[in-house]
Amino acid sequence: MPYIAGMNTLNFDLNLLRVFDMLLREQNVSRAAERLALTQPTVSNALARLRDQLGDPLLVRVGRRMRPTPRALALEGPIRAALQQIEQTLVIGDAFEPQHSQRQLRIAVTDFVEQMCMSPLLALVQVQAPLLRIDVAHLTPDLPAEALDRGELDLVLGRFDEVPARFSRHLWRRETLRVALRRGHPETGNGLPLDTFLRMRHLWVHGGQTRGMVDQWLAEQNLARQIVYTTPNYLQAAHLVAATDLCAVLPTTLAQHFATLLPLELYELPFALEPFELELVHLTHRQHDPALAWLVDRIMTMNSENRVLDELDPP
The missing domain is CATH 3.40.190.10 (Periplasmic binding protein-like II)
Known part of the structure; x- marks a missing residue:
């Protein structure tokens, strides 16, 4: 359990921590009560006790909503982690039966x-x-x-x-990149050299980034491509490329998949880039x-x- 300054944690009701966690998630007493299967007065009383024992209002009304105080936000992560650790400790050793689990x-x-x-x-x-x-x-x-x-x-x-x-x-895996063009694109008669790649009109799948691997490499060579369309969606990108004269750089596995479904041709990049890595991450x-x-x-x-x-x- 996290250290709570200025109070004797031996006398602290640990049941209040579940209420605190749900109140911070929902920022609404009624919804927190519903998710905890408690009555609203019970949760309101728990919030009053939390405020008294922690010496902070924790949640304050702003307009029609309740907002956490800086003190509540500082406690949110450690308390939630402690609750999760307790929950996971209790299930260690329990048999996990995939055929029957409803997790x-x-x-x-x-x-x-x-x-x-x-x-x-x-x-x-x-x-x-x-x-x-x-x-x-x-x-x-x-x-x-x-x-x-x-x-x-x-x-x-x-x-x-x-x-x-x-x-x-x-x-999980390493992935490379390929250039995708519609079948019969007018710029592909002699392969795809760098000068051809640079003068084409590009679609960029940005994924929320400000610059991808391709544009970073080009910038290092004092080069740039002409990006005329951006989208966050790889799946839409493949369909747009198949229906226009736009060019897109796509992950190889995805490009190969769509080349079996759409009139697309795939080309190697006209310069060398290292593969990128896809990772699985958890606490x-x-x-x-x-x-x-x-x-x-x-x-x-x-x-x-x-x-x-x-x-x-x-x-």
């Missing part, structure tokens, strides 16, 4: 990774854990550390530059959750190139 596991991925990963994963889950529920959320370019800390996500699968030391990271202390461990193992073994990465941050 809900939440994963954040990009549409590209969802296309690659989820079809084979769902086929496997349908056989081995038919009652398991998987909820997928959209993954932004930055690691959603706070959502993982709060338990809103169980794991994420994507490309990350920085991962804090409290997380475990596993290399290290969650590794003892048997359901999460089962899911991580299934995702990792779906790709023969997988290997577990050592922690990249020094101890």
Whole structure:
């Protein structure tokens, strides 16, 4: 349990921590009471006791909503982590029976990774854990550390530059890039040299980034391409390229998949780029959750190139 300055934690009612956590999640007494299966007066009384024992209003009304105070926000992460640790400690050693489990596991991925990963994963889950529920959320370019800390996500699968030391990271696969053009594109008679690549009209799948691998390399050579359309969606990008004279750089696996469905031709980049890595990331202390461990193992073994990465941050 986190240290709470200025009070004797031996006399603190630990049941109040569950109420605190739910109030911070919902920022509404009625909704918190409903989720806790308690009456509204009971939760209101618990909030009053929390305010008294912590010496802070914790939640203050702003207009029609309640907002957490700085003190409440400072306590939110440590208290939630402590509650999760207690919950996971209690389930250690419990048998996880995939065939009968009705657990809900939440994963954040990009549409590209969802296309690659989820079809084979769902086929496997349908056989081995038919009652398991998987909820997928959209993954932004930055690691959603706070959502993982709060338990809103169980794991994420994507490309990350920085991962804090409290997380475990596993290399899922390495991916390269290909240039996708519509079949019969007028610029492809003599392959795809760099000068041709640069004068083409490009579609860029930005994924929330300000600059991707291709444009970073070009900038280092004092070069630039002509980007005339941007989208956050890989799946839409392939259809747009197939129907126009636009050019797009796509992950090889996705490009090959769409080349079997759409009139697309694929080309090597006219310059060398290192492969990028897709990683599976979760809180290290969650590794003892048997359901999460089962899911991580299934995702990792779906790709023969997988290997577990050592922690990249020094101890």
